[in-house]
Amino acid sequence: MSKISSYLIFFLTTSIIFAQQTNEAIFFTQRDQINKFHTINDLQALKKGELVKLYQDRVEEIITTLPFLSLTHEANVRLSDIGIKEDSRHLKILRHNTESTRKSLETTKTTIEELVPYADTEKIIWTILYYEEIIKKMRIGVNSNF
Numbered sequence: 001m002s003k004i005s006s007y008l009i010f011f012l013t014t015s016i017i018f019a020q021q022t023n024e025a026i027f028f029t030q031r032d033q034i035n036k037f038h039t040i041n042d043l044q045a046l047k048k049g050e051l052v053k054l055y056q057d058r059v060e061e062i063i064t065t066l067p068f069l070s071l072t073h074e075a076n077v078r079l080s081d082i083g084i085k086e087d088s089r090h091l092k093i094l095r096h097n098t099e100s101t102r103k104s105l106e107t108t109k110t111t112i113e114e115l116v117p118y119a120d121t122e123k124i125i126w127t128i129l130y131y132e133e134i135i136k137k138m139r140i141g142v143n144s145n146f
Contacts, residue, residue: 024095025086027068030075033061033139037132043125048117051124056112058131060105065138067097073141 023029034057043051065073071082079086079094116124 024091024098025078025080027072027077027079027094028064028075032064033075034058034132034135037136038128040125040129043128048121048124051121051128052112052116054128055116055124055131056109058128058135059108059112061135062131062138063105063108064101065135069138069141073139 038054043054046054071077079090084090119127
């Protein structure tokens with residue numbers, strides 16, 4: 001029984017380490033992107049708390065993706081996919097960016113939670129629609145027609 005447990009622990013540890021190394025070479029993932037765009041009617045049917053959450057999600061995608069637009073506009077692209085060597089220096093830079101972006105987003109989300117509810121619901125709706133247009137253009141990429 002202990003051999004099976006040891007093998008299981010070894011396998012899980014190896015899988016976790018490999019998954020982390022694989023993902024640290026990726027600019028941003030599909031998980032960082034919103035999965036639905038809204039109409040004004042969709043948004044008008046929501047409560048302010050729901051709107052604030054949508055607002056946060058859109059800000060998160062913009063902040064996460066924007067620094068890499070000149071390199072890629074697609075999720076799950078690796079450094080090596082665009083010809084950048086996945087060496088320790090580049091991985092460290094990307095890892096540092098990911099960590100600092102995550103910390104910044106925590107502060108930004110808290111700020112949004114605390115302050116945006118004071119805005120008029122109509123302004124929150126229009127800002128969400130504006131952010132969604134920005135995201136659509138970001139996803140088209142720099143070489144496509146706007």
